[in-house]
Amino acid sequence: MGATKTDHFTDKQNAIATLAKALGHPARVAIVDYLLKVDACICGDIVNELPLAQPTVSQHLKELKNAGIIKGEIEGNTICYCLDKNSIDKLQSYFANISIKLETKKKDCC
Amino acid sequence: MGATKTDHFTDKQNAIATLAKALGHPARVAIVDYLLKVDACICGDIVNELPLAQPTVSQHLKELKNAGIIKGEIEGNTICYCLDKNSIDKLQSYFANISIKLETKKKDCC
């Protein structure tokens, strides 16, 4: 095998997994960090920021976009990619909820 | 190639990527959800909860543990795995920070 059985899990579980997976590579975390650092969407020099070749960066951007972490399109000679706050918030609230529930958990044997 | 160039990114980026990657599969999200739902650490029936064979579940648990999402050991006939609040909090604060920064961002072209 090797293919993930996504149809056996809930939509929410699949949604979280998709978002998390997109950030499961340091290059993509670095892209997110960069998009956050530069207070603009004209980010044509992501390639220069990363220790990766241009096609590789382009591929990572594509995956971030497919997962919904970033949005935007290219505009002429410059790309215009922004973080999608909606997706970030989904992740944030998912983990916040876990954290709160763990806080009030009685039995903690580990 | 195929190997990730982890040495070219910051420790924090690698740390976030490792945690996110561990949750980048719906089965592992389902395991986290289950560990949170059952208010105890004796969780010997995770296998019955998931649509996966026992070795596969064991492997996913191993990956969650390696990444630091869960902690614990087996105790006799029952496993005792708990969520590691520290890791969850790392993810939560990472995304919360992004969300806050996005909130106050001036230029949003997308």
Added chain:
DNA sequence: AATCTTTATTGTAATATTGCAATATAAAAA
């Protein structure tokens, strides 16, 4: 001790990911 129960490990096949060179595409500049 022999058996049962539970989890881990090994081996293997199928599939996915990562990375880049080469090339294509498309808008901007000359």
Added chain:
DNA sequence: TTTTTATATTGCAATATTACAATAAAGATT
């Protein structure tokens, strides 16, 4: 229009992931 600049796509090789059958390991039960 030609050239430049910036990004995307294709094709391919190396590696990683996913899944499970078979088996091992180890504590619990009889």
